[in-house]
Amino acid sequence: MQQEYTISLFTEDHIGILSRITLILTRRQINIESITASESAVSGVQMLTMVVTTTPDMVNKVARQIEKLVDVIKVFVHTNQEIISQEIALYKVTTSGLMSGSMIGDLVRLYHARILEVTPEYIVVEKSGSREEITALLAFLEPCGVLQFVRSGRIAITRQVKELNAYLKEMDAAERTRHEPSEVYN
Amino acid sequence: MKEMKKPAVEQDTNNHESQITGAEALLKCLIEEGVDTIFGYPGGAIMPVYDKLLDYSDSLRHILTRHEQGAAHAAQAYAMVTGRPGVCFATSGPGATNLVTGIANAFLDSVPVVFITAQVTSGLIGTDAFQETDILGISMPVTKWNAQVKKAEDIPDAIARAFYIARSGRPGPVLVDISKDAQFASLSYSYRKCTYIRSYNPVIPLQMRDIESAAVMINHAEKPLILAGHGVILSSAADELRALAEKGAIPVAATLLGLPAFPNKHRLFAGMLGMHGNYAPNVLTNQADLIIAVGMRFDDRVTGNLKKYAPEARIIHIEIDKAEINKNVRVDLEINNDAREVLEALIPLVRQVSREKWIREFRMLDRIEYEKVIRPETEPDEGELRMGEVVKTVSDLTEGDAVIVTDVGQHQMAVARYYGFNEKSTLVTSGGMGTMGFGLPASLGAASGNPGRPVIAFIGDGGFQMTIQELGTIMQYRIPVKILLLNNSFLGMVRQWQERFFNSRYASTEMVNPDFVTLAGAYGITAHRVTRREELHEAIKTMLAAEGPYLLETVISREANILPMVEPGASVSEVTLTYR
Ligand SMILES: Cc1ncc(C[n+]2csc(CCOP(=O)(O)OP(=O)(O)O)c2C)c(N)n1
Ligand SMILES: [Mg+2]
Numbered sequence: 001m002q003q004e005y006t007i008s009l010f011t012e013d014h015i016g017i018l019s020r021i022t023l024i025l026t027r028r029q030i031n032i033e034s035i036t037a038s039e040s041a042v043s044g045v046q047m048l049t050m051v052v053t054t055t056p057d058m059v060n061k062v063a064r065q066i067e068k069l070v071d072v073i074k075v076f077v078h079t080n081q082e083i084i085s086q087e088i089a090l091y092k093v094t095t096s097g098l099m100s101g102s103m104i105g106d107l108v109r110l111y112h113a114r115i116l117e118v119t120p121e122y123i124v125v126e127k128s129g130s131r132e133e134i135t136a137l138l139a140f141l142e143p144c145g146v147l148q149f150v151r152s153g154r155i156a157i158t159r160q161v162k163e164l165n166a167y168l169k170e171m172d173a174a175e176r177t178r179h180e181p182s183e184v185y186n
Numbered sequence: 187m188k189e190m191k192k193p194a195v196e197q198d199t200n201n202h203e204s205q206i207t208g209a210e211a212l213l214k215c216l217i218e219e220g221v222d223t224i225f226g227y228p229g230g231a232i233m234p235v236y237d238k239l240l241d242y243s244d245s246l247r248h249i250l251t252r253h254e255q256g257a258a259h260a261a262q263a264y265a266m267v268t269g270r271p272g273v274c275f276a277t278s279g280p281g282a283t284n285l286v287t288g289i290a291n292a293f294l295d296s297v298p299v300v301f302i303t304a305q306v307t308s309g310l311i312g313t314d315a316f317q318e319t320d321i322l323g324i325s326m327p328v329t330k331w332n333a334q335v336k337k338a339e340d341i342p343d344a345i346a347r348a349f350y351i352a353r354s355g356r357p358g359p360v361l362v363d364i365s366k367d368a369q370f371a372s373l374s375y376s377y378r379k380c381t382y383i384r385s386y387n388p389v390i391p392l393q394m395r396d397i398e399s400a401a402v403m404i405n406h407a408e409k410p411l412i413l414a415g416h417g418v419i420l421s422s423a424a425d426e427l428r429a430l431a432e433k434g435a436i437p438v439a440a441t442l443l444g445l446p447a448f449p450n451k452h453r454l455f456a457g458m459l460g461m462h463g464n465y466a467p468n469v470l471t472n473q474a475d476l477i478i479a480v481g482m483r484f485d486d487r488v489t490g491n492l493k494k495y496a497p498e499a500r501i502i503h504i505e506i507d508k509a510e511i512n513k514n515v516r517v518d519l520e521i522n523n524d525a526r527e528v529l530e531a532l533i534p535l536v537r538q539v540s541r542e543k544w545i546r547e548f549r550m551l552d553r554i555e556y557e558k559v560i561r562p563e564t565e566p567d568e569g570e571l572r573m574g575e576v577v578k579t580v581s582d583l584t585e586g587d588a589v590i591v592t593d594v595g596q597h598q599m600a601v602a603r604y605y606g607f608n609e610k611s612t613l614v615t616s617g618g619m620g621t622m623g624f625g626l627p628a629s630l631g632a633a634s635g636n637p638g639r640p641v642i643a644f645i646g647d648g649g650f651q652m653t654i655q656e657l658g659t660i661m662q663y664r665i666p667v668k669i670l671l672l673n674n675s676f677l678g679m680v681r682q683w684q685e686r687f688f689n690s691r692y693a694s695t696e697m698v699n700p701d702f703v704t705l706a707g708a709y710g711i712t713a714h715r716v717t718r719r720e721e722l723h724e725a726i727k728t729m730l731a732a733e734g735p736y737l738l739e740t741v742i743s744r745e746a747n748i749l750p751m752v753e754p755g756a757s758v759s760e761v762t763l764t765y766r
Binding site: 011012015016019020023027057060061064065067068070071072073168 | 322323326327330331332333334351383384385386507508509511512513
């Protein structure tokens with residue numbers, strides 16, 4: 001059964017790592033529906049959030065293959081219930097269209113959107129929320145003439161997973177107590 | 187940029203003694219990592235490194251192959267016989283792209299090789315400069331790790347990481363691409379071996395709970411079967427494997443690369459798995475109630491049809507690479523760790539038992555295979571020479587004490603089936619990728635890493651001609667490899683499939699071959715051709731006794747087939763013993 005998953009992963013900030021990750025997904029014919037790259041709470045550690053639709057079995061296989069990459073620190077796979085996620089969207093609509101009726105009021109009251117800029121020709125509206133909410137607002141604005149629409153990738157915060165900081169601390173602690181690496185191939 | 191382009195000599199005079207060029211630093215790093223042999227091929231971008239090599243010829247031997255692919259395979263074979271990472275140099279552009287087959291081959295068979303490619307001057311990278319290719323991008327899917335270095339001072343750290351990553355965890359090839367200006371520029375040199383990378387944890391703590399579960403499963407099983415792969419050899423776990431098998435009376439079947447992991451004459455040896463493996467282990471995989479897979483990855487050539495694979499068995503998978511677990515086959519117990527450590531911990535918990543009835547089932551099927559396939563192949567009384575008898579003769583004469591190299595095709599399967607591997611044997615073959623042309627360059631790499639041990643390369647007439655130019659390398663360095671050419675004048679393995687699955691329509695598989703004996707002679711390599719059974723034994727003895735390189739061409743049956751066979755789509759238990 002195909003399902004939507006959010007893969008969030010932490011990597012070293014090294015060139016090429018994104019290519020390596022997408023290669024793994026491409027080989028398995030998994031489309032990345034959205035991707036967001038940002039700094040994480042730990043300096044020097046990059047965070048990627050990707051949304052993919054695939055089977056539970058496949059998402060686990062690719063997660064393991066991604067985690068195997070030398071520059072990848074940790075990979076988490078979440079179903080939508082396990083995360084709090086947001087997307088952000090900007091809408092540019094005609095001023096004349098938006099000013100008619102009670103649309104402006106509904107925009108703020110019902111859709112919790114913000115107005116960023118007003119000119120005689122257009123108004124720029126900002127909305128953050130779930131994908132559904134953003135799509136709903138787009139439908140609402142459609143009648144007044146949408147000149148441009150852009151939405152971000154998903155960003156997500158997990159509900160139950162251990163903080164990355166804690167992981168890194170543990171790893172470094174293990175490193176300090178570790179004896180010489182027992183390399184397998186000697 | 188401008189300063190960096192100054193010739194190295196000039197810089198040296200301008201700088202203090204601790205300052206050396208990037209090119210020299212690279213060589214010093216290799217020496218620190220214990221490297222003594224490099225396989226490679228020069229060209230414009232890597233010339234600063236080659237220039238410095240002249241100054242280090244006392245500690246670093248460079249073997250000039252005749253093609254970069256040959257250098258890559260040689261370096262891999264060197265790693266497989268020495269247990270130390272192989273090292274391979276190539277220049278930018280075509281030099282680098284010529285490596286790709288060799289890199290991919292090492293990747294699929296988990297062999298540590300450090301590839302050093304040169305890159306055009308950093309200011310030109312990305313401009314489609316002369317002999318610039320994006321080797322980082324090209325090699326990404328087939329390296330464990332790769333990196334580009336554009337500053338001399340970054341070379342030591344990159345090399346340290348390269349070696350650490352290549353040989354730790356599940357080993358594999360890595361590539362470091364060094365721009366020409368970084369080779370010329372100087373740095374103040376110091377070297378520290380890499381022992382830790384935050385994002386990479388090859389050493390995994392052992393979970394005793396899992397080991398205990400495994401022991402319980404083994405102790406309760408009636409028909410357990412061990413599947414041993416290359417990982418057993420990579421982790422030096424052959425002794426532990428044997429101890430476990432003997433204590434628990436568990437038959438051991440091997441993958442192609444796992445064959446030397448268990449003495450093939452041992453009463454518990456079940457044979458090779460998979461497409462052209464032995465009858466008993468294929469059939470009995472589907473009767474086993476427990477499969478203990480050690481350092482193997484359930485390749486499709488091993489499992490046949492996955493839907494009908496091991497239906498009766500619970501599966502324990504002992505594997506250092508977590509991504510291999512549950513990839514092809516769902517397992518009941520995953521033990522993500524080094525094979526030797528796991529087996530060591532497991533042995534004391536396994537009960538000493540005997541399983542005569544289960545072991546007898548293997549012997550019964552062995553007898554059927556012997557009568558129908560093995561005897562006619564290895565002890566024919568008439569007809570043309572057969573691959574099996576050639577391999578068997580070499581096996582008997584060397585008693586397993588040799589480095590056995592193969593190319594890819596029918597002859598490779600004949601070697602796998604009819605050479606008796608034991609603890610003294612090393613097998614160098616292309617498993618995961620099945621790269622024709624691997625054999626000859628691999629044999630010279632193996633011999634360079636293992637002076638004193640006999641190196642015998644079984645090569646088909648097709649594959650031989652894919653990298654035949656390496657005869658030049660063998661000649662130049664007098665590398666004492668014994669080349670056993672199995673000449674059937676066909677791309678035999680493909681011809682077999684055409685016979686079986688395409689109505690014997692031999693599309694482009696028959697070959698008009700050169701006179702190989704004369705050809706070897708042109709390279710100053712002693713050579714001899716055998717066509718008759720009566721001469722075979724003596725001819726092989728002569729080959730084995732020869733001092734230097736030697737080529738023995740055996741003219742074998744043109745249209746012989748490798749059997750048994752698990753045909754595409756069939757289950758392992760549906761293994762075919764004979765055609766027609
Ligand atoms: C580089 C490469 N190209 C093509 C193949 C497909 N292939 C597999 S076996 C084989 C025939 C090999 O012929 P030969 O070397 O004469 O060995 P034989 O099977 O006759 O023993 C071919 C073409 C391959 N494995 N590798
Ligand atoms: Mg042939």
